[in-house]
Amino acid sequence: MTAMAATVVHAEPSFLEAGGRTGLLGWILSTDHKRIAILYLVSMMSFFLVGVTIGVLMRLEQLTMGPTIMQPQTYNAMFTVHGVIMIFLFVIPGLPVVFGNFFLPILIGAKDVALPRLNLLSWYFFMTGAVLAVLSLFTGNGPPDTGWTFYAPYSLRTGPNVSLAVFAAFVLGFSSILTGINFVTTIHRLRAPGMTWHRMPLFVWSLYATGWVQILATPIVSITLLLVILERFFGIGVFDPAKGGDPLLYQHLFWMYSHPAVYIMILPAMGVISEIIPTFAHRTIFGYRFIAYSSVAIAALGSLVWAHHMFTSGISSMASMVFSLLTFLVAIPSAIKVFNWVATLYKGSIEIAPPMLYALTFIFLFCIGGLTGVMQGALAVNVHLHDTYFIVGHFHYVMFGGTGIAFFAALLYWFPKMFGKMYNRRVATIAWVPLFVGFNMLYFTMLILGVMGMPRRYYDHLPQFHTGHVIATVGSWFLVSGLLLLLGNFVVALFKGEKAPANPWGGISLEWQIPSPPPVENFEEIPTITSSPYHFNPVAGR
Amino acid sequence: MTGSIADAPAAHRDYGGAKIAMWLFLFTEIILFGGLFILYSAYRSKYPHEFHDAGNELNYVIGVINTLVLLTSSLSMALSISAVQKGQQRLAMLLVGLTVALGAVFLVNKYFEWIAKFHHGLYPNSPDLLKRAPGEVLFFGLYFSMTGLHGVHVIAGMVLLSIMLVLLARKRIHQKDYVKIENAGLYWHLVDVIWIFLLPLFYLAA
Numbered sequence: 004m005t006a007m008a009a010t011v012v013h014a015e016p017s018f019l020e021a022g023g024r025t026g027l028l029g030w031i032l033s034t035d036h037k038r039i040a041i042l043y044l045v046s047m048m049s050f051f052l053v054g055v056t057i058g059v060l061m062r063l064e065q066l067t068m069g070p071t072i073m074q075p076q077t078y079n080a081m082f083t084v085h086g087v088i089m090i091f092l093f094v095i096p097g098l099p100v101v102f103g104n105f106f107l108p109i110l111i112g113a114k115d116v117a118l119p120r121l122n123l124l125s126w127y128f129f130m131t132g133a134v135l136a137v138l139s140l141f142t143g144n145g146p147p148d149t150g151w152t153f154y155a156p157y158s159l160r161t162g163p164n165v166s167l168a169v170f171a172a173f174v175l176g177f178s179s180i181l182t183g184i185n186f187v188t189t190i191h192r193l194r195a196p197g198m199t200w201h202r203m204p205l206f207v208w209s210l211y212a213t214g215w216v217q218i219l220a221t222p223i224v225s226i227t228l229l230l231v232i233l234e235r236f237f238g239i240g241v242f243d244p245a246k247g248g249d250p251l252l253y254q255h256l257f258w259m260y261s262h263p264a265v266y267i268m269i270l271p272a273m274g275v276i277s278e279i280i281p282t283f284a285h286r287t288i289f290g291y292r293f294i295a296y297s298s299v300a301i302a303a304l305g306s307l308v309w310a311h312h313m314f315t316s317g318i319s320s321m322a323s324m325v326f327s328l329l330t331f332l333v334a335i336p337s338a339i340k341v342f343n344w345v346a347t348l349y350k351g352s353i354e355i356a357p358p359m360l361y362a363l364t365f366i367f368l369f370c371i372g373g374l375t376g377v378m379q380g381a382l383a384v385n386v387h388l389h390d391t392y393f394i395v396g397h398f399h400y401v402m403f404g405g406t407g408i409a410f411f412a413a414l415l416y417w418f419p420k421m422f423g424k425m426y427n428r429r430v431a432t433i434a435w436v437p438l439f440v441g442f443n444m445l446y447f448t449m450l451i452l453g454v455m456g457m458p459r460r461y462y463d464h465l466p467q468f469h470t471g472h473v474i475a476t477v478g479s480w481f482l483v484s485g486l487l488l489l490l491g492n493f494v495v496a497l498f499k500g501e502k503a504p505a506n507p508w509g510g511i512s513l514e515w516q517i518p519s520p521p522p523v524e525n526f527e528e529i530p531t532i533t534s535s536p537y538h539f540n541p542v543a544g545r
Numbered sequence: 546m547t548g549s550i551a552d553a554p555a556a557h558r559d560y561g562g563a564k565i566a567m568w569l570f571l572f573t574e575i576i577l578f579g580g581l582f583i584l585y586s587a588y589r590s591k592y593p594h595e596f597h598d599a600g601n602e603l604n605y606v607i608g609v610i611n612t613l614v615l616l617t618s619s620l621s622m623a624l625s626i627s628a629v630q631k632g633q634q635r636l637a638m639l640l641v642g643l644t645v646a647l648g649a650v651f652l653v654n655k656y657f658e659w660i661a662k663f664h665h666g667l668y669p670n671s672p673d674l675l676k677r678a679p680g681e682v683l684f685f686g687l688y689f690s691m692t693g694l695h696g697v698h699v700i701a702g703m704v705l706l707s708i709m710l711v712l713l714a715r716k717r718i719h720q721k722d723y724v725k726i727e728n729a730g731l732y733w734h735l736v737d738v739i740w741i742f743l744l745p746l747f748y749l750a751a
Contacts, residue, residue: 117559118566180573184566187565229694230690247680248588249587249588249591
């Protein structure tokens with residue numbers, strides 16, 4: 004696809020070896036986008052494992068009726084902390100800060116992002132937010148117990164350390180805004196010659212849409228969270244019904260960000276899948292423009308559906324109907340993507356390598372997550388399902404089955420490029436079995452429990468839900484063993500993996516044209532782009 | 546864009562990129578205040594009379610004086626950028642210094658205004674305030690939050706401009722490289738524009 008397809012491996016040191024400083028300082032002071040990506044990867048995976056541990060403990064609590072391993076207050080703190088860690092420290096930053104940072108400049112043929120120092124600053128804000136979130140667990144009157152949504156008026160009155168946790172979320176939001184600004188600027192300014200908008204890889208399109216959502220939505224939650232802090236310290240009254248304030252306005256402001264945030268989470272995941280599928284189907288992506296523009300459409304429509312979280316909160320029936328309609332509309336661009344991925348597979352020469360296996364799993368799980376979402380968009384059904392396990396099952400299908408699995412697919416796809424090492428493919432495939440089985444045991448059971456009436460965030464359950472809870476808990480064990488096998492495989496590969504070639508998968512986008520791991524400034528010579536990123540030779544794949 | 550690592554910082558001098566990034570950041574600031582403006586409009590439509598009564602208690606003379614101070618500071622800010630572009634380094638420093646000083650005047654006025662309110666027993670959650678109608682409680686809650694947040698932005702702007710002053714003195718900003726001070730100026734104008742909206746919403750609400 005480019006003038007430099009015949010790049011040979013040269014003597015230039017990779018970004019892992021080169022650099023002015025050595026040791027830890029060479030990492031935490033580096034403005035190289037690739038090193039920052041790895042800083043994010045390491046810190047995020049640590050938080051992810053903490054979140055997983057808390058999740059497993061919660062499932063363990065539900066293994067029997069009555070107290071099993073903890074008290075109700077601990078359980079409340081656990082679902083709050085699980086949510087805060089997973090949402091703010093893993094799923095929202097997730098794909099953009101790791102794979103976006105690493106591959107955005109490479110995919111558009113640039114040497115770095117537009118604002119490298121701001122990029123490093125974002126990581127410092129991220130870590131500051133993370134440290135504050137952890138501190139909130141051990142200081143004050145103990146971990147917050149409000150749920151990750153910090154709903155007023157409870158969050159204004161409850162004893163535990165809500166202010167610090169909320170402030171942590173504020174700082175993390177700021178980090179997210181800076182990343183969004185950086186990416187949008189980079190895409191506007193640093194595309195290689197010939198890289199027109201319609202020659203950009205689809206992952207770049209999805210990062211572009213995500214960047215705009217980060218810029219336009221995050222400040223709303225920032226101000227909302229600041230107001231919660233002001234309420235707690237000074238009692239200004241804006242969300243406090245005792246002073247004439249309206250808690251419903253808190254919910255509006257919170258979801259004005261937090262629903263678009265769902266698309267911050269899922270759009271880059273869709274972008275990753277759009278990269279993986281053509282590579283392993285050895286076929287040009289079907290409907291490039293539809294996939295690209297549907298990212299933008301999802302970002303736009305997704306900003307107008309927030310009140311579907313509030314159908315039972317007491318908004319007017321007119322508002323409910325409008326938001327219900329808009330919610331259904333978001334399903335259209337999402338479905339366009341799914342149809343195009345499947346159409347890409349048609350008559351392709353499909354190779355089920357580990358990244359492809361996880362990408363196909365994404366499509367399957369995301370379809371369940373998406374369709375259960377459409378069910379909740381229907382007003383009458385929503386009243387029955389609201390605040391039940393159905394919701395919990397639904398968003399885990401989207402967030403974990405969608406974004407989480409796409410994150411692993413991306414790691415499987417790009418790990419050889421990032422570290423220059425190849426993991427054990429067979430282990431990665433074997434790990435998929437318990438992961439997939441456990442996932443569906445855990446979360447599909449939740450969907451059923453929810454329809455039966457099991458409320459979310461309850462410490463205990465009634466006898467009729469017991470079988471379901473046992474199945475879900477056992478499923479969580481499968482899930483975790485699959486996860487550990489998958490992640491352990493990467494750790495082993497880092498130390499003992501064999502050297503990865505520059506292009507292990509036969510990909511044709513720009514990142515596969517440079518050595519693994521990439522040299523410091525990515526390209527010896529900025530490439531000139533002459534065609535689409537998925538221009539597979541129809542014969543080459545056979 | 547070819548060559549060695551030494552060329553990598555070339556991206557730093559991408560004026561267009563720096564400008565785009567700054568404007569995007571300003572969008573986020575507008576939306577940050579946007580959340581508060583939404584709250585203001587929701588509560589004002591719910592309690593129009595209380596907002597009217599409470600607005601009467603703010604001294605619009607101080608409000609207008611502060612508006613004039615900020616507008617003048619925006620003028621000196623804009624002039625300082627022109628001075629840099631013409632290579633008049635000393636004049637630029639003088640004008641940035643004047644901008645910072647005017648920012649300080651604004652804050653001092655604000656300080657006395659707030660203190661006077663506190664003496665009348667008007668501060669968030671005060672016993673006197675809680676005796677009033679809910680709409681007035683909310684008016685003053687929003688008044689203190691919004692002018693407070695704006696004040697924080699004035700302080701941030703003053704810090705930013707002080708840094709610009711140092712950079713000007715060290716010739717890091719000069720006739721050929723002035724995007725930093727331009728961006729700092731944009732931020733200062735934004736702070737100004739937000740105040741232009743706060744003035745009628747609070748001081749002239751009556």
